Amino acid sequence: MLGSERLERLADRALAMSRADETEVVLIVQDSALTRFAQSRIHQNVSESNVELRVRVLVGKRVGVATTNDLNIRSLRQVTERALQLARLQPENPELAPLPDPQPITQVTSWSVSTREFVARQRAQAVSTICRLANEKGLEASGAFSTSASELLVANSRGIRAYAPSTLAELTTVVMSADSSGFAQDTAIDVAALDAERLGREAVDKALTGRHPQPLSPGKHTVILEPYAVAELLAYLAYLGLGARAFQEGRSFMTGQLGRQITGEQITVWDDGSDLTGLPFPFDFEGLPRRRVELITNGVARGVVYDSQTAFQEHKFSTGHALPAPDVFGPLPVNLFLQPGSQSVDQMLAAVDHGVWVTRLHYVNPVHPLNTVVTGMTRDGTFRIERGEIRNGIKNLRFTQSILDAFRSTRSVGTETRLLPGMVGGIRAPALLIDGFSFTSATQF
Amino acid sequence: MKDIAQRALNAAQLRGASYADVRVVRQEWQSIQVKNGRVDALAQNESAGFGVRALVNGCWGFASSSRITLAEATRVAARAVEIARASSLARAAPVVLGPALHTVAWYETPCQVDPLRIPLEDKVELLLAADESMRRLKHVAVAEGSMEFICEVKTFASTEGSFIEQRLVESGAGIEVTAVGNGELQTRSYPNSFGRQQMKGGYEQILQLDLADHGEQIAEEACALLSAPQCPSRTTTLILDSSQLALQVHESCGHPAELDRVLGDEASFAGTSFLTTDRLGTFRYGSPLVTIVADATVPGALGTFGFDDEGVPAQRSVIVDQGLFKGYLMSRESAATLGRESNGAMRADGWSRIPLIRMTNINLEPGQWRLDDLIADTDDGVYMAVNKSWSIDDKRLNFQFGTQLAYEIKQGKLGRLLKNGNYSGITPEFWGSCDAVCGASDWRMWGLPNCGKGQPMQTAHVGHGAAPARFRNVRVGIR
Numbered sequence: 001m002l003g004s005e006r007l008e009r010l011a012d013r014a015l016a017m018s019r020a021d022e023t024e025v026v027l028i029v030q031d032s033a034l035t036r037f038a039q040s041r042i043h044q045n046v047s048e049s050n051v052e053l054r055v056r057v058l059v060g061k062r063v064g065v066a067t068t069n070d071l072n073i074r075s076l077r078q079v080t081e082r083a084l085q086l087a088r089l090q091p092e093n094p095e096l097a098p099l100p101d102p103q104p105i106t107q108v109t110s111w112s113v114s115t116r117e118f119v120a121r122q123r124a125q126a127v128s129t130i131c132r133l134a135n136e137k138g139l140e141a142s143g144a145f146s147t148s149a150s151e152l153l154v155a156n157s158r159g160i161r162a163y164a165p166s167t168l169a170e171l172t173t174v175v176m177s178a179d180s181s182g183f184a185q186d187t188a189i190d191v192a193a194l195d196a197e198r199l200g201r202e203a204v205d206k207a208l209t210g211r212h213p214q215p216l217s218p219g220k221h222t223v224i225l226e227p228y229a230v231a232e233l234l235a236y237l238a239y240l241g242l243g244a245r246a247f248q249e250g251r252s253f254m255t256g257q258l259g260r261q262i263t264g265e266q267i268t269v270w271d272d273g274s275d276l277t278g279l280p281f282p283f284d285f286e287g288l289p290r291r292r293v294e295l296i297t298n299g300v301a302r303g304v305v306y307d308s309q310t311a312f313q314e315h316k317f318s319t320g321h322a323l324p325a326p327d328v329f330g331p332l333p334v335n336l337f338l339q340p341g342s343q344s345v346d347q348m349l350a351a352v353d354h355g356v357w358v359t360r361l362h363y364v365n366p367v368h369p370l371n372t373v374v375t376g377m378t379r380d381g382t383f384r385i386e387r388g389e390i391r392n393g394i395k396n397l398r399f400t401q402s403i404l405d406a407f408r409s410t411r412s413v414g415t416e417t418r419l420l421p422g423m424v425g426g427i428r429a430p431a432l433l434i435d436g437f438s439f440t441s442a443t444q445f
Numbered sequence: 446m447k448d449i450a451q452r453a454l455n456a457a458q459l460r461g462a463s464y465a466d467v468r469v470v471r472q473e474w475q476s477i478q479v480k481n482g483r484v485d486a487l488a489q490n491e492s493a494g495f496g497v498r499a500l501v502n503g504c505w506g507f508a509s510s511s512r513i514t515l516a517e518a519t520r521v522a523a524r525a526v527e528i529a530r531a532s533s534l535a536r537a538a539p540v541v542l543g544p545a546l547h548t549v550a551w552y553e554t555p556c557q558v559d560p561l562r563i564p565l566e567d568k569v570e571l572l573l574a575a576d577e578s579m580r581r582l583k584h585v586a587v588a589e590g591s592m593e594f595i596c597e598v599k600t601f602a603s604t605e606g607s608f609i610e611q612r613l614v615e616s617g618a619g620i621e622v623t624a625v626g627n628g629e630l631q632t633r634s635y636p637n638s639f640g641r642q643q644m645k646g647g648y649e650q651i652l653q654l655d656l657a658d659h660g661e662q663i664a665e666e667a668c669a670l671l672s673a674p675q676c677p678s679r680t681t682t683l684i685l686d687s688s689q690l691a692l693q694v695h696e697s698c699g700h701p702a703e704l705d706r707v708l709g710d711e712a713s714f715a716g717t718s719f720l721t722t723d724r725l726g727t728f729r730y731g732s733p734l735v736t737i738v739a740d741a742t743v744p745g746a747l748g749t750f751g752f753d754d755e756g757v758p759a760q761r762s763v764i765v766d767q768g769l770f771k772g773y774l775m776s777r778e779s780a781a782t783l784g785r786e787s788n789g790a791m792r793a794d795g796w797s798r799i800p801l802i803r804m805t806n807i808n809l810e811p812g813q814w815r816l817d818d819l820i821a822d823t824d825d826g827v828y829m830a831v832n833k834s835w836s837i838d839d840k841r842l843n844f845q846f847g848t849q850l851a852y853e854i855k856q857g858k859l860g861r862l863l864k865n866g867n868y869s870g871i872t873p874e875f876w877g878s879c880d881a882v883c884g885a886s887d888w889r890m891w892g893l894p895n896c897g898k899g900q901p902m903q904t905a906h907v908g909h910g911a912a913p914a915r916f917r918n919v920r921v922g923i924r
Contacts, residue, residue, distance in 0.1 A: 039708075041535050042532040044507070048496075048508070067490040067491070090566075091484065128535045174712055365836045370630035398843055398869070440869070444719075445840060
């Protein structure tokens with residue numbers, strides 16, 4: 001870790017070297033470590049340390065970006081010059097937004113000393129705990145335990161100076177028998193919040209309950225989706241259309257739908273980078289504050305997230321959701337929340353006569369983006385529900401389902417939520433009870 | 446780089462490593478993206494660093510850093526050793542690497558025109574011309590094109606005495622159009638999906654694509670798809686074009702043949718494999734027409750190199766021979782568990798990540814048919830081309846693919862264009878139903894620059910050669 005003063009000095013130096021009309025400097029420092037285990041043994045144990053400097057320059061209505069991870073003076077000069085040359089070589093873009101002006105940023109805590117100081121031996125001890133729990137039941141454990149400490153500094157020639165350190169810890173395990181498996185996962189800013197014993201027991205219980213899985217015919221079934229599965233659907237919903245770029249290009253399910261009912265009334269989704277129950281971070285990759293954005297409220301489409309460029313095109317303000325430049329994808333929600341409901345998971349279970357319990361989803365991909373149809377498999381804990389109880393494990397099923405349709409058919413939303421990693425950032429989601437979830441084929445295990 | 450490598454290896458050995466290797470890597474890459482007549486993104490990037498892998502008490506440790514100095518080489522090597530010692534807290538049998546390797550060599554991608562020396566204006570002009578050709582129709586919402594050029598220089602050294610330097614060059618480009626209308630959204634791309642067709646080699650690869658000549662055609666197809674009938678759901682005969690078949694090979698043969706998956710190393714993330722070791726040599730993977738090889742020596746193919754990231758020479762090996770499952774993609778360590786030797790499949794994404802077993806070029810060997818004859822020989826079925834959607838279960842059995850284009854086949858002729866083409870199946874049943882593979886004249890190499898695997902996630906650039914093929918009794922459409 002380099003610290004704010006050193007990073008600011010580097011940024012100021014790069015800004016001073018730039019001969020462009022406008023210049024932005026982004027410095028990303030990352031120290032990360034990860035322990036992977038399989039067959040109840042550690043098989044991969046790694047650490048990496050990197051610093052990335054990204055320079056974006058504007059010359060009139062032209063933009064260029066150059067990056068390096070070499071921070072000596074000669075390299076700083078080269079990278080700013082390279083960005084300038086790239087900008088000069090291209091045709092003008094009349095719709096190019098200027099770099100943003102500074103805005104007040106409210107700091108939020110996204111840093112934990114214990115995560116920063118966590119070492120390989122401590123990761124190995126947590127892994128040993130999970131392996132012991134699995135071995136005691138004649139099962140095998142696999143998974144990964146990662147910790148990272150990062151710094152982000154954004155500075156631009158209009159006066160933006162934004163700096164924040166952050167940490168992240170994530171523990172995932174899949175425990176397996178010969179014919180079943182169980183999954184558990186947790187993520188947190190503070191590694192001390194991760195409980196290897198609890199996660200290990202959760203995965204072991206699933207693997208034991210799922211033994212001797214029976215086939216189930218595909219078709220439309222009532223499902224209880226655990227937060228792991230719900231978070232996956234939310235991540236794809238965000239990817240498919242909760243960013244302004246897809247919205248403006250007509251590729252989003254939100255295009256032309258603002259103010260209209262697009263899901264059931266029980267569904268409320270927002271993005272909030274300052275909520276301490278998520279993975280908060282105070283600003284985006286343009287140095288603008290992450291604002292809370294109401295995306296879907298009681299089923300009504302409310303808005304999408306913006307960066308400076310997409311906001312400029314609609315004469316709006318950025319919501320602080322820019323990704324690192326050059327960003328061809330556009331802004332993305334990175335701190336998603338699905339509002340919890342009023343039913344415990346036990347109450348949900350009691351309400352299901354015949355149905356399927358889904359722990360998590362695997363290899364989800366869009367089939368029809370505009371209709372939010374995705375396909376994927378169930379995995380690591382799929383069970384038959386009969387008369388309000390989990391009856392037995394079932395062989396995994398393929399689903400092909402519109403996410404919005406699933407959210408329209410949501411009968412109830414769980415009271416408890418879980419913080420989970422998204423494609424980028426974090427997602428806090430409850431379990432959902434959904435009717436008519438579409439399973440289109442089955443596999444052999 | 447030799448001094449950095451030497452320092453790291455010495456430091457690892459002094460701290461107790463029984464084996465260590467180091468890779469010092471420098472990457473330069475240029476990305477260009479145009480969209481709707483404007484330059485959307487233009488970036489020139491570089492990244493350099495080194496990674497040290499150390500074996501201590503039979504356990505692995507790996508550490509990497511972007512600071513390429515002698516002092517950092519010592520620190521990072523020490524960290525790799527420390528991590529390896531921590532690994533021994535949860536260990537099983539010690540790692541065995543098999544026979545020692547001692548290779549001193551140099552390899553360079555054959556490259557007629559260095560892509561990073563071509564003026565940027567020429568590249569932008571070519572992409573904008575293609576972009577313009579896609580935007581002449583009313584329903585075109587997004588027209589985009591991209592190029593990516595990568596130059597990677599890497600040095601590998603090991604305590605067994607290997608010292609290998611390689612310079613690998615990639616060039617890639619592609620165009621894509623999205624049409625929106627009638628409550629539909631349809632996408633067409635050229636020459637492949639995934640943003641671009643990527644190959645090993647220079648700018649000559651880009652010029653061969655003739656991007657601008659294909660823009661209008663894919664725009665017309667995307668717009669026609671908006672009002673095309675839905676691909677019906679039924680069980681029928683399916684002919685796949687070579688690019689979709691390339692992805693089918695990737696997902697249903699390449700990944701399940703990775704021996705680390707088979708041994709459980711990816712169990713919690715990407716999954717395991719149905720190609721378990723007890724099936725090696727005896728399992729009927731497909732029909733006798735199906736022969737699939739791993740070949741890292743195909744000229745110009747994306748998965749071609751001189752040596753893998755354990756210093757094993759690039760080579761060709763058989764995975765499926767006339768339908769019979771015969772071999773895996775292997776590392777030194779995993780090969781030793783089967784009493785075999787590595788076939789050179791260990792590759793890392795840049796300097797900061799540990800090598801994993803990755804595909805090289807996984808190719809379906811050509812058969813005898815010509816595509817026209819194959820269609821003429823088919824009474825009733827569907828022809829599908831160019832991937833749009835993909836998904837497969839965590840043992841690589843149940844798959845579902847969507848394609849950009851689908852045409853009905855009636856009495857030996859291509860008929861109506863159908864939208865949302867889709868097919869699904871179980872891997873060995875699907876390959877077992879293959880009754881025709883087209884020949885060398887229809888066979889083509891495809892480059893996939895987006896193969897994800899591992900934690901932390903690594904992206905590999907892999908190749909697949911395939912010719913169109915026919916499959917009987919396949920479920921198409923979604924019920």
